[in-house]
Amino acid sequence: xxxxxxxxxxxxxxxxxxxxxxxxxxxxxxxxxxxxxxxxxxxxxxxxxxxxxxxxxxxxxxxxxxxxxxxxxxxxxxxxxxxxxxxxxxxxxxxxxxxxxxxxx
Amino acid sequence: xxxxxxxxxxxxxxxxxxxxxxxxxxxxxxxxxxxxxxxxxxxxxxxxxxxxxxxxxxxxxxxxxxxxxxxxxxxxxxxxxxxxxxxxxxxxxxxxxxxxxxxxxxxxxxxxxxxxxxxxxxxxxxxxxxxxxxxxxxxxxxxxxxxxxxxxxxxxxxxxxxxxxxxxxxxxxxxxxxxxxxxxxxxxxxxxxxxxxxxxxxxxxxxxxxxxxxxx
Numbered sequence: 148x149x150x151x152x153x154x155x156x157x158x159x160x161x162x163x164x165x166x167x168x169x170x171x172x173x174x175x176x177x178x179x180x181x182x183x184x185x186x187x188x189x190x191x192x193x194x195x196x197x198x199x200x201x202x203x204x205x206x207x208x209x210x211x212x213x214x215x216x217x218x219x220x221x222x223x224x225x226x227x228x229x230x231x232x233x234x235x236x237x238x239x240x241x242x243x244x245x246x247x248x249x250x251x252x
Numbered sequence: 253x254x255x256x257x258x259x260x261x262x263x264x265x266x267x268x269x270x271x272x273x274x275x276x277x278x279x280x281x282x283x284x285x286x287x288x289x290x291x292x293x294x295x296x297x298x299x300x301x302x303x304x305x306x307x308x309x310x311x312x313x314x315x316x317x318x319x320x321x322x323x324x325x326x327x328x329x330x331x332x333x334x335x336x337x338x339x340x341x342x343x344x345x346x347x348x349x350x351x352x353x354x355x356x357x358x359x360x361x362x363x364x365x366x367x368x369x370x371x372x373x374x375x376x377x378x379x380x381x382x383x384x385x386x387x388x389x390x391x392x393x394x395x396x397x398x399x400x401x402x403x404x405x406x407x408x409x410x411x412x413x414x415x416x417x418x419x420x421x422x423x424x425x426x427x428x429x430x431x432x433x434x435x436x437x438x439x440x441x442x443x444x445x446x447x448x449x450x451x452x453x454x455x456x457x458x459x460x461x462x463x464x465x466x467x468x
Contacts, residue, residue, distance in 0.1 A: 202293065
């Protein structure tokens with residue numbers, strides 16, 4: 148299960164996610180990010196409170212990044228916990244999306 | 253929509269002759285197991301992390317092959333890693349290719365022909381009845397590899413499995429593949445299942461090389 152909150156800071160829409168980003172949560176994760184991308188030019192996915200991510204969770208983020216690319220929106224994934232960063236590094240997610248240590252705003 | 257397993261097997265059919273292209277027998281067997289896992293993941297029946305595989309729903313997918321593999325997995329809760337399951341299904345030697353071909357014939361995409369070679373040996377061919385599915389799969393593969401767009405997750409999976417089966421030379425030219433080798437590896441690396449299938453193939457290659465060295 149995940150909890151998702153959304154707030155606007157400067158010209159960024161920050162989508163904060165907390166909990167386990169697994170198969171059970173993947174649809175909610177993808178739809179929350181897509182909804183933000185549909186309505187904002189700059190979206191940051193804040194994963195500071197995500198303690199676990201599975202392949203299904205990664206796919207949800209890839210699909211969101213794909214939607215942002217198609218819309219020419221800026222999409223950033225930030226504040227990864229060490230366990231989630233390990234999964235991102237192993238998968239080479241930085242090759243297809245922008246990942247940074249802290250929030251961009 | 254075709255399953256990942258059906259799409260990969262369809263890509264292996266030579267559209268001119270109806271013959272199956274089999275370039276890497278054992279590598280293909282591993283890759284087809286990977287395709288089944290991708291199908292189960294897309295159907296939201298399993299999930300994986302960097303090492304382990306989890307069953308999240310044992311309900312029917314509507315596909316006999318996937319349901320059989322899923323039921324088999326549910327019976328062995330002690331087998332938990334992706335790699336162990338790839339090896340287990342590989343050793344069971346189920347005819348995943350044959351099951352996918354039968355399904356493609358049933359769906360009216362291929363037909364089955366048997367002819368004789370030297371009046372004795374049966375030669376099977378699977379001529380295309382409808383080549384749209386194969387053409388579309390090739391287009392999706394080419395687009396995923398040649399462009400720098402983020403592909404759909406299904407196409408990321410297809411790139412990795414087609415590469416492991418040695419099918420990409422039937423989609424793109426040698427120079428295109430050479431120029432985009434880094435991109436293919438990058439896409440293949442995104443998925444745990446692909447990484448573990450690659451590990452299994454490399455391990456098998458090393459084992460075969462070791463055995464050959466001993467023989468020599």
